[in-house]
Amino acid sequence: MITRTFSDFSEAVELVRNGAGTEVEAVVAATLLFDNAIKTKIASSEMSVYIVPPGATFTGETMVDGFGKDGGERGTVAGTMEIGLIQRMGDVETVLRKPKVILERDLPEPESG
Amino acid sequence: MLTRSEELSTQLSEKDRLLSKRTTELSAAQAFLTKVDAVSEAEIVGMVENLNTHISSASSALSVTLGEREPVQGTLVNEPDLQLIRDYFGDSMFEEVAAGNPVAVTLAIEMYLVQFVEQVTSGWGGGAAAGVLSEIYRMISTKGEADARVWPKLTICLDRESGDRIEMENAYETLRTPSRTASGRGDY
Numbered sequence: 001m002i003t004r005t006f007s008d009f010s011e012a013v014e015l016v017r018n019g020a021g022t023e024v025e026a027v028v029a030a031t032l033l034f035d036n037a038i039k040t041k042i043a044s045s046e047m048s049v050y051i052v053p054p055g056a057t058f059t060g061e062t063m064v065d066g067f068g069k070d071g072g073e074r075g076t077v078a079g080t081m082e083i084g085l086i087q088r089m090g091d092v093e094t095v096l097r098k099p100k101v102i103l104e105r106d107l108p109e110p111e112s113g
Numbered sequence: 114m115l116t117r118s119e120e121l122s123t124q125l126s127e128k129d130r131l132l133s134k135r136t137t138e139l140s141a142a143q144a145f146l147t148k149v150d151a152v153s154e155a156e157i158v159g160m161v162e163n164l165n166t167h168i169s170s171a172s173s174a175l176s177v178t179l180g181e182r183e184p185v186q187g188t189l190v191n192e193p194d195l196q197l198i199r200d201y202f203g204d205s206m207f208e209e210v211a212a213g214n215p216v217a218v219t220l221a222i223e224m225y226l227v228q229f230v231e232q233v234t235s236g237w238g239g240g241a242a243a244g245v246l247s248e249i250y251r252m253i254s255t256k257g258e259a260d261a262r263v264w265p266k267l268t269i270c271l272d273r274e275s276g277d278r279i280e281m282e283n284a285y286e287t288l289r290t291p292s293r294t295a296s297g298r299g300d301y
Contacts, residue, residue, distance in 0.1 A: 034160045042151075051228065054203025085161045096154065108214050
């Protein structure tokens with residue numbers, strides 16, 4: 001089991017703030033900017049984040065195999081590493097940006113010993 | 114002396130000129146009225162690319178930061194919480210992280226940030242207005258483009274204080290009335 005020692009929650013927060021605070025803040029800022037855009041600046045269609053849940057079957061039409069050979073083989077999605085974008089106009093859905101996923105078979109092997 | 118016919122002809126020419134001018138003005142206004150989006154599709158895609166870049170940087174930084182700590186034996190998380198984490202990441206990713214694979218840890222953090230973005234952007238916030246906004250958006254998307262023009266104006270209220278609540282409620286009531294579009298649907 002991988003765990004890290006923290007005396008309390010505030011110590012963990014402080015560590016993250018010092019070590020990656022700028023990067024995390026950038027993610028939050030970019031998220032809010034994007035959120036505002038799709039909810040207040042776009043009205044002709046509905047746009048939303050498109051991610052693939054773990055356990056889904058890979059399909060090249062709607063997602064990108066970001067870590068494997070992407071040879072059209074079927075596989076099980078372990079997780080989404082880059083968000084995609086989907087547009088809905090009435091009943092029509094269009095993937096404007098495919099999410100990048102990693103398949104279970106491409107997960108790094110556990111370290112021995 | 115101008116004949117009656119010449120007088121009428123002059124008046125007609127003047128009205129023709131005025132009509133032509135007003136038609137041009139209306140055409141320009143129509144172009145403005147039908148432009149419902151304040152940002153382009155390409156700009157939205159660009160925001161997504163930018164977001165993914167930041168997610169990648171943050172997951173690397175977080176992984177390095179957390180990796181500086183010495184691992185200890187045992188677990189600091191109780192079983193119900195562990196199950197929640199397993200459900201969140203899926204069995205295969207969870208097992209890799211639990212095995213202590215540093216690459217898997219980085220991937221898991223990246224995956225977490227991706228899901229964070231999805232959760233934030235899929236809702237309308239936790240405030241009292243969330244339910245109303247969700248319902249309004251549903252009605253707008255059902256009614257089509259004609260009423261979609263209301264949306265940008267409506268959401269301006271989000272950036273203001275409660276003084277504009279009445280305007281928001283008025284817009285809400287307007288949308289509740291039967292549609293004037295060809296479909297004539299009023300079953301909301």
